[in-house]
Amino acid sequence: MKTFFQPLRRVTQLLLLSAVVSTNVAVAQPTQTNTLSVSAAFEFTSLDPSKNGFVYSRMQILETLVDVDENGLLLPALAKNWQVSDDAKTWTFELRGNVHFHDGSLMDADAVVNSLTIAQSKHGALKKAPIDSIRAEGSNKVKITLSSPYTLLGAVLANYANGILSPDAYGKDGDVLALSATGPYQLYQFSPPHKLVVEKFEDYWGKKASIPYASYLTGHRAESRVLQARSGQADIVFGLAPASLPSLKRLPNLDIHSNPIPRTIVLKLNSGHPFMKDVNARKALSLAINRQGIAKGILRVPGSEADQLLPASMSNWHLANVTSKTEAEAGTPESLLASLGWKKNSNGMLERDGEQFHLTIITYADRPELTTVATAIQAQWQAIGIDTKVEVTNSSAIPMGHQDGSLEVALIARNYGFIADPLGVMLSDFGSNGGGDWGAMNWNNKALSADLMALEETSDPATYKNIAQRSAQIIFDERPMIPVSSYVQQTSVNKRVKGFHFDPFERSYFLNDMEFVK
Amino acid sequence: MKAMLLKRALQLITVVWGVGTLTFILMRSLPGDMAYRIAASRYGQDNVDSNAAALVREELKLDQSPLAAYFHWLTDLLQFKLGDSLVSGLPVRDAVEHMLGHSLVLALAGLMVSVVIAVPFGLLSAWRGNPFDAIIMSLSSVIRAMPVFVLGVLFILLFALHWNWFPVAGFGTPAHLVLPAVTLALSLAAVSNRVVRDSAKRTFAAAFYQFSKVKGLSNWQTFRQHGVRNIAVPVVAFFGIQLVSMIEGIVMIESLFSWPGIGHGLAHAIFARDIPVIQGAALVMGVLFVLLNTLVDVICLWIDPRGAKTL
Numbered sequence: 001m002k003t004f005f006q007p008l009r010r011v012t013q014l015l016l017l018s019a020v021v022s023t024n025v026a027v028a029q030p031t032q033t034n035t036l037s038v039s040a041a042f043e044f045t046s047l048d049p050s051k052n053g054f055v056y057s058r059m060q061i062l063e064t065l066v067d068v069d070e071n072g073l074l075l076p077a078l079a080k081n082w083q084v085s086d087d088a089k090t091w092t093f094e095l096r097g098n099v100h101f102h103d104g105s106l107m108d109a110d111a112v113v114n115s116l117t118i119a120q121s122k123h124g125a126l127k128k129a130p131i132d133s134i135r136a137e138g139s140n141k142v143k144i145t146l147s148s149p150y151t152l153l154g155a156v157l158a159n160y161a162n163g164i165l166s167p168d169a170y171g172k173d174g175d176v177l178a179l180s181a182t183g184p185y186q187l188y189q190f191s192p193p194h195k196l197v198v199e200k201f202e203d204y205w206g207k208k209a210s211i212p213y214a215s216y217l218t219g220h221r222a223e224s225r226v227l228q229a230r231s232g233q234a235d236i237v238f239g240l241a242p243a244s245l246p247s248l249k250r251l252p253n254l255d256i257h258s259n260p261i262p263r264t265i266v267l268k269l270n271s272g273h274p275f276m277k278d279v280n281a282r283k284a285l286s287l288a289i290n291r292q293g294i295a296k297g298i299l300r301v302p303g304s305e306a307d308q309l310l311p312a313s314m315s316n317w318h319l320a321n322v323t324s325k326t327e328a329e330a331g332t333p334e335s336l337l338a339s340l341g342w343k344k345n346s347n348g349m350l351e352r353d354g355e356q357f358h359l360t361i362i363t364y365a366d367r368p369e370l371t372t373v374a375t376a377i378q379a380q381w382q383a384i385g386i387d388t389k390v391e392v393t394n395s396s397a398i399p400m401g402h403q404d405g406s407l408e409v410a411l412i413a414r415n416y417g418f419i420a421d422p423l424g425v426m427l428s429d430f431g432s433n434g435g436g437d438w439g440a441m442n443w444n445n446k447a448l449s450a451d452l453m454a455l456e457e458t459s460d461p462a463t464y465k466n467i468a469q470r471s472a473q474i475i476f477d478e479r480p481m482i483p484v485s486s487y488v489q490q491t492s493v494n495k496r497v498k499g500f501h502f503d504p505f506e507r508s509y510f511l512n513d514m515e516f517v518k
Numbered sequence: 519m520k521a522m523l524l525k526r527a528l529q530l531i532t533v534v535w536g537v538g539t540l541t542f543i544l545m546r547s548l549p550g551d552m553a554y555r556i557a558a559s560r561y562g563q564d565n566v567d568s569n570a571a572a573l574v575r576e577e578l579k580l581d582q583s584p585l586a587a588y589f590h591w592l593t594d595l596l597q598f599k600l601g602d603s604l605v606s607g608l609p610v611r612d613a614v615e616h617m618l619g620h621s622l623v624l625a626l627a628g629l630m631v632s633v634v635i636a637v638p639f640g641l642l643s644a645w646r647g648n649p650f651d652a653i654i655m656s657l658s659s660v661i662r663a664m665p666v667f668v669l670g671v672l673f674i675l676l677f678a679l680h681w682n683w684f685p686v687a688g689f690g691t692p693a694h695l696v697l698p699a700v701t702l703a704l705s706l707a708a709v710s711n712r713v714v715r716d717s718a719k720r721t722f723a724a725a726f727y728q729f730s731k732v733k734g735l736s737n738w739q740t741f742r743q744h745g746v747r748n749i750a751v752p753v754v755a756f757f758g759i760q761l762v763s764m765i766e767g768i769v770m771i772e773s774l775f776s777w778p779g780i781g782h783g784l785a786h787a788i789f790a791r792d793i794p795v796i797q798g799a800a801l802v803m804g805v806l807f808v809l810l811n812t813l814v815d816v817i818c819l820w821i822d823p824r825g826a827k828t829l
Contacts, residue, residue, distance in 0.1 A: 051606075192606060195689070224774060394555060395558045396554035
């Protein structure tokens with residue numbers, strides 16, 4: 001009997017001991033009660049801000065020199081103020097004092113110059129900026145000299161790829177080895193590609209976080225994100241499928257937020273294609289799309305239909321006098337195509353000189369709604385006699401198809417807020433001759449190119465608006481790209497969290513503004 | 519036994535070379551431009567353009583001839599270097615360890631639970647006969663016919679939403695493992711309980727089994743001394759096959775429960791044309807298959823030493 005009980009007693013002792021140890025450890029570890037859990041669709045694989053910085057900036061690990069408010073206006077962040085010289089070619093940033101990196105070191109001008117120089121050598125918006133030099137002036141000033149005036153610089157510096165890291169965070173060749181940045185949260189656990197845990201940073205210079213830990217979990221499937229919201233496993237769930245909203249709204253423990261974001265579903269057209277060369281053909285394609293039906297029936301967000309690339313919130317670029325009827329004044333799709341010589345054959349499909357009107361739409365599966373919208377447009381174009389094919393591929397097929405000229409039509413979700421000033425994206429989409437990888441294709445409009453170049457150097461708000469409006473009008477009239485619908489971000493927030501607010505530029509989740517309801 | 523292990527060691531080397539070479543050729547012959555694919559995975563859909571692709575092409579020297587790239591890979595392999603991921607720049611070894619570790623945990627947990635379900639039910643079916651047998655067989659047919667993600671969603675609805683016992687998805691704590699493991703186990707047990715049942719039925723009906731009863735052994739003694747070993751050989755072999763196919767084949771479960779396993783990771787690496795990760799994962803899996811098969815053979819040999827001559 002004794003021999004039987006002895007090992008049993010030892011096991012019991014061990015169990016008790018491990019229970020005591022684990023409760024002690026539990027105080028300093030993320031648990032469900034002290035961790036705010038966020039669930040969203042996007043994976044991350046690398047620590048490098050130029051690659052996955054959007055996740056680190058949203059989780060508030062990474063910060064930039066300049067911040068932007070919900071209207072895209074620049075706000076001080078790591079730089080407390082900045083001056084632009086009269087010729088608009090020299091920008092001097094005065095850094096905030098007493099800012100600690102997560103590794104304990106102090107941020108100074110040398111650290112900022114180091115980070116920006118490395119960011120400039122990598123893929124991103126800073127590489128394209130006309131920068132001559134980035135230099136430290138003393139310990140708290142950074143001077144950026146440009147070869148030509150560039151009003152976008154502030155917005156470009158606010159991009160996640162230009163986050164400031166401690167000099168010790170970089171290895172040779174500028175590889176990022178650790179994410180020692182300056183945000184209110186620091187990296188606690190990094191398990192790519194799915195899970196990230198951040199811990200409150202006690203030495204933060206601004207508003208300190210109240211919630212000790214926050215986690216980010218990639219939920220690939222919209223269905224499983226909805227279930228995480230329902231069960232309370234995730235406190236905040238981004239990117240909810242609109243179809244799931246009615247049932248989620250009925251749950252007493254959830255608040256649902258619907259926020260428009262400057263992202264638009266757009267058709268990129270090859271304007272050099274023999275069938276789409278004429279502006280009337282592009283107008284016919286646009287008129288044949290039932291935007292309201294797509295917004296209501298597929299995206300389930302009535303009112304999200306879009307006639308213009310940029311939403312009304314970006315008033316410089318949005319034409320106030322354009323309605324859904326403006327384009328219809330040109331005629332019907334059928335009459336416009338008939339005027340170009342297209343006639344229906346015995347199968348009801350359009351033909352001209354013995355050639356059938358055939359188009360291939362390519363799109364990608366990263367955003368599940370794109371494939372369904374593409375098939376809806378396919379049906380709507382088939383109805384006016386255009387033989388349409390849909391191919392679902394990888395997002396990289398769009399810049400590739402643009403470059404090798406094989407692209408006919410692409411359905412894309414374009415983020416006009418990628419740089420907080422839409423001019424950044426407009427320049428790369430329409431600025432150079434022939435358009436851009438994600439913008440116009442084989443379409444030249446010298447007036448528009450000149451206008452966009454002029455905007456790079458325009459700082460007077462009234463002149464800026466005038467030129468931007470003129471540009472928007474050209475794009476609307478010429479239809480090198482056809483907008484279909486704008487995006488509304490659907491988010492669920494568990495009632496145990498208060499203080500949630502949404503950043504339309506999706507730069508921050510504002511975790512440090514949130515608290516648990518006691 | 520020694521000869522078998524030697525044969526398996528040789529097999530291992532051929533598998534490593536064969537799998538590596540085959541994945542290399544297959545990946546290189548896929549349509550589409552690698553530089554663009556890698557750039558899309560690196561920088562995300564909002565930030566991929568021809569500049570990014572050009573940068574990737576230059577950095578990774580994608581312009582070099584396939585033959586040069588192949589020999590580069592082969593010499594690295596001989597030094598046991600798996601290289602770095604083309605997308606993240608992190609060592610492939612870490613990525614494979616992370617993914618395969620999670621897959622193995624899930625597969626082993628699933629297999630163990632499935633053994634606990636399949637063995638008693640299979641034996642009972644064989645022992646009791648109809649109507650119990652018929653009921654269990656139809657039930658397992660129904661479960662087997664259901665796609666595994668339907669089963670998973672049903673469990674989530676019941677245990678995560680209705681009763682709130684387990685988390686819906688994710689990983690990191692033992693509670694996260696329960697639902698994916700049970701889902702996996704049920705779909706596995708639905709097949710393996712038939713194997714147990716058939717093997718047991720065959721043994722129970724065998725002449726030697728009847729004889730041992732006739733000579734006066736009790737039911738339990740007969741089962742223990744003459745049943746267990748005879749039933750076990752095909753069952754252990756089948757569980758081995760199940761484990762092997764599971765490690766690569768649980769993509770649906772991994773995706774549904776946000777489990778960072780190798781099936782899911784491999785699928786993403788293929789979309790991204792992340793050749794070192796694909797090769798690393800395929801290599802480790804190839805090695806694992808040979809090792810698991812060897813292990814199963816050794817166990818079967820230990821259970822039934824008569825098979826030694828045929829191996």
